Amino acid sequence: MAAQSFISISELHPNFSHPKVLGVIIGKTDVRSFPDRKNIEIDRFTFGFTIRDSPDFFINVSAWGNDTYVNGLADSFSIGDCVTIENPLVSTKDPEKGDRFCPKTPSHYRLLVTETHSQVCLCAEVDTIDRLLPLIHLPVKDSRDFYSLGDIVANGQKLDGTVINILAAVKLIGETKQFITSDGRRGQRLEVKLFDDSVSSFPLIGWDREAIQLLQTLVPRETVLFIADVKMSFDSFRSSMVATVNSKSIITVNPDTREASLLFSYAKETSESGALDQDEAPEDLPVESITDVYTVNQLKDRAKEHPEPFFGVTYSFISKLDLDSSVSKVIKTRCARCKFLVLEDMQVCTTQLCPGREQPLSAATGFDLLVDFTDHTGTLQACSLRGPVAERTLGCTTEEFTSLTDDQRTALRWRFLLERCKIHVKILPSTRMKSGIRGVILACSLADPGEVKQHMSKLLQEL
Numbered sequence: 513m514a515a516q517s518f519i520s521i522s523e524l525h526p527n528f529s530h531p532k533v534l535g536v537i538i539g540k541t542d543v544r545s546f547p548d549r550k551n552i553e554i555d556r557f558t559f560g561f562t563i564r565d566s567p568d569f570f571i572n573v574s575a576w577g578n579d580t581y582v583n584g585l586a587d588s589f590s591i592g593d594c595v596t597i598e599n600p601l602v603s604t605k606d607p608e609k610g611d612r613f614c615p616k617t618p619s620h621y622r623l624l625v626t627e628t629h630s631q632v633c634l635c636a637e638v639d640t641i642d643r644l645l646p647l648i649h650l651p652v653k654d655s656r657d658f659y660s661l662g663d664i665v666a667n668g669q670k671l672d673g674t675v676i677n678i679l680a681a682v683k684l685i686g687e688t689k690q691f692i693t694s695d696g697r698r699g700q701r702l703e704v705k706l707f708d709d710s711v712s713s714f715p716l717i718g719w720d721r722e723a724i725q726l727l728q729t730l731v732p733r734e735t736v737l738f739i740a741d742v743k744m745s746f747d748s749f750r751s752s753m754v755a756t757v758n759s760k761s762i763i764t765v766n767p768d769t770r771e772a773s774l775l776f777s778y779a780k781e782t783s784e785s786g787a788l789d790q791d792e793a794p795e796d797l798p799v800e801s802i803t804d805v806y807t808v809n810q811l812k813d814r815a816k817e818h819p820e821p822f823f824g825v826t827y828s829f830i831s832k833l834d835l836d837s838s839v840s841k842v843i844k845t846r847c848a849r850c851k852f853l854v855l856e857d858m859q860v861c862t863t864q865l866c867p868g869r870e871q872p873l874s875a876a877t878g879f880d881l882l883v884d885f886t887d888h889t890g891t892l893q894a895c896s897l898r899g900p901v902a903e904r905t906l907g908c909t910t911e912e913f914t915s916l917t918d919d920q921r922t923a924l925r926w927r928f929l930l931e932r933c934k935i936h937v938k939i940l941p942s943t944r945m946k947s948g949i950r951g952v953i954l955a956c957s958l959a960d961p962g963e964v965k966q967h968m969s970k971l972l973q974e975l
Contacts, residue, residue, distance in 0.1 A: 518596070521569040524621055526602045533623070534596045534635055535563030536644040538570060538652065539615050539762045540722045543586050545579070557582035562615050562762065563595065564647045572605075572614045573597065573623040581627040591726050594635035594644045600625045613759045615652065615741065651738040652762045653677050655769035658738065662710025664753055671744040671753060678742055678755060679771055680706035681779035682735040683713060688724055702727055706737070706755075709778050715754045716742070723757040730765065733783040736772045738764040749798070797823050799936045799955045805967060809889035811939055815949040821940045827959050827967050829932050831891060832884035835906075835925040836918065843910050844880035847873065878910055879903060883953065885935055895937065895951030905956045927958075934959040 519531045539562035545555040557579050564570035575585055589595055600623035605611045611622060625632055635641055658677040659667075684705040691699050702724045704716045716739070718724045730737075741760040746753055757763065766772065806814070806824040814822065835842060847854050847861040854861055860873050879902030882894045903909055906924060908916075916924070936955040 521563070521565050521571045521619055524571070524602050524619065524623075526604065526621065528602060530599045531602060532596065532598050533563070533565070533571075533600065534594065534640065534644070535565040535570070536594045536647050537589060537591050538562050538564050538648055538764075540586075540591050541759050542720045542722055543583055555579070559586050560614055560759070561589075562617065563597070564650075565644065567647065567650055569619060570617050570652065571619040571621065571623060572611070572617055573600065573625060575625045575632070577627045585625075585632060588632070589634060591722070592645075592648055594641045596633050596635050597623065597625060598631040598633075600630050615760050615762050617652075646768070649764065649766055649768040651677075651740060651764045651767050651769065653738075653740045655738070655767065655771055658771075660710050661706060661708045661714045664714070664744065664755075665711055668753060669746045672746040674744050675741045675758075675760065676744055678706070678716075678737070678739045679767075679775060680708045680714065680716075680737060680739075681775055682730050682732050682737060683707040684732055685727065685730060688728070700724055704730075707779070707782075708775060715747075715750075716757065717754055718757045720757065720759070723761070723763070726763060726765075727757075733779055736766055736776045736779065738767040738769070738772060740764070802936050802954070805970075807889040808885070808887050808892050811892060811937070811951075812890065812947065812949065815939050821938060823936070823938050823954075826885065826887065826935050826937060827932055827964050828885040828887040828892075828935055829930055830883060830928045830956075831886040831930070832893075833881070833925055833929050835881075836922045839914055842879065842881060843877060843913065845875050845877040846880070848876050879906070879913075883956075885933070892949075892951050893947070895953050897953045897956065901953060901955060905953075928956075932959045932964055933957060934963065 517532060518534050519528060521533065521535065524531060524533070541560045543557055543559040545557045548554040548556050556576060558574060558576045559582060560572060560574045562570055562572050575582055577585075602621050602623060605617075605620060605622050614622070624630075635644075658679040659671075661678070661680055664671060664676075664678070682704060686703040686705075688700050688702045691701070693699055699719065700721060702718045704718070704727050706714045706716050716727075718727050739755070739757070740762045741758075743756045743758045743761075744753055745756060766776070802823045802825055804824045806826050808826060808828060811824060811826065845854055845856050846852060852861065854873065854875055856875070856877065858873055858875075860871065861875075878899040879897065881897040881902060883897045884891055884893045885895065886892075897905065905928075906913070908924075913921070933956050935953060938952040938954055940950045940952065
């Protein structure tokens with residue numbers, strides 16, 4: 513069918529008779545069902561999709577009908593396909609009803625397709641497809657209208673419940689998890705880790721099958737996303753913000769914009785440098801949920817047998833804790849962007865791979881200690897004890913520590929040195945450590961004697 517016989521989205525109007533429209537699909541929702549108002553024993557089915565035929569115009573389409581028609585139509589095309597729509601009903605949008613759950617569009621109208629009156633087919637004309645396909649790489653919002661992941665983290669719970677735009681690169685795609693709801697419906701969930709030049713890992717969650725299918729096709733570390741109208745919420749379990757794809761969201765893969773191109777270059781450079789591998793471990797678990805107890809030797813053995821990161825508890829003596837060294841060896845300043853050590857009086861970060869090396873220095877100062885802990889089976893050396901965890905362990909802030917006298921610092925050191933402690937630790941593989949593993953202390957406190965006795969009794973029974 514000749515392209516001239518189609519009506520452009522910008523010219524659509526309810527007065528048109530038998531309109532014909534074509535476009536590339538830039539968004540699609542899952543099929544849903546509702547009881548028919550006239551006959552509650554019969555379900556009606558529906559799903560929506562969004563088509564675009566030019567850089568400036570796109571429109572929402574709803575399909576309604578029985579199970580066979582709607583599911584068959586939904587299965588016939590995906591995001592990125594080009595379709596032709598014959599004889600849809602052109603109606604004015606109603607922001608108070610169904611349209612408030614659909615992506616925002618520049619058109620005043622929406623299209624309705626039904627089995628009786630309309631036809632939706634894949635476009636077969638190569639020239640038309642070649643013209644339409646580049647449109648999927650254009651964001652549906654202003655390419656400069658987005659939050660960086662750093663902006664989101666900085667705003668925190670102020671963004672809870674809001675809908676915003678995000679530009680970020682894909683770091684890691686998790687496994688799709690299937691579940692059954694309390695009312696017997698099947699569901700699915702996929703979590704994708706995003707990153708940019710300000711934050712190394714941020715969660716994006718998809719619940720809809722269509723969104724998950726799109727996210728599963730992405731190539732980690734080689735894909736940049738512009739996500740329009742993503743829902744922000746505070747996750748109390750993680751104590752951090754998360755982004756969730758919803759029925760209003762439009763995901764643009766590898767956007768054709770200057771901002772996305774710069775982020776893509778950064779993602780590629782960071783990936784090739786190996787910097788992304790430094791925090792490839794799973795996110796820290798809440799300390800109270802870490803219950804597996806290990807001796808030091810068991811920690812080492814498990815790390816050798818299973819090189820993936822894991823968490824555990826050990827009742828060990830602190831055998832090295834250099835608190836009475838110079839303050840500069842206890843409290844250090846790191847670049848907030850690349851996490852490398854810097855001097856406080858530096859104006860910019862000089863690390864070659866730092867994304868902000870040409871910008872004013874953004875740095876964070878805190879405790880930065882290497883601790884050894886020992887039990888009857890061995891010693892784990894150079895475990896990291898940093899930031900708020902170190903403050904909670906030592907019972908003082910960095911400001912309070914710097915005001916201590918030498919004798920007070922020595923006394924603080926001996927509160928822990930050669931004392932048995934209950935240590936929650938994350939064990940990571942490391943090529944830099946002679947042992948091949950690296951420990952990150954998540955919590956450390958003087959051990960309760962009763963707990964230690966119970967633990968030792970259990971060890972003796974195992975022997």
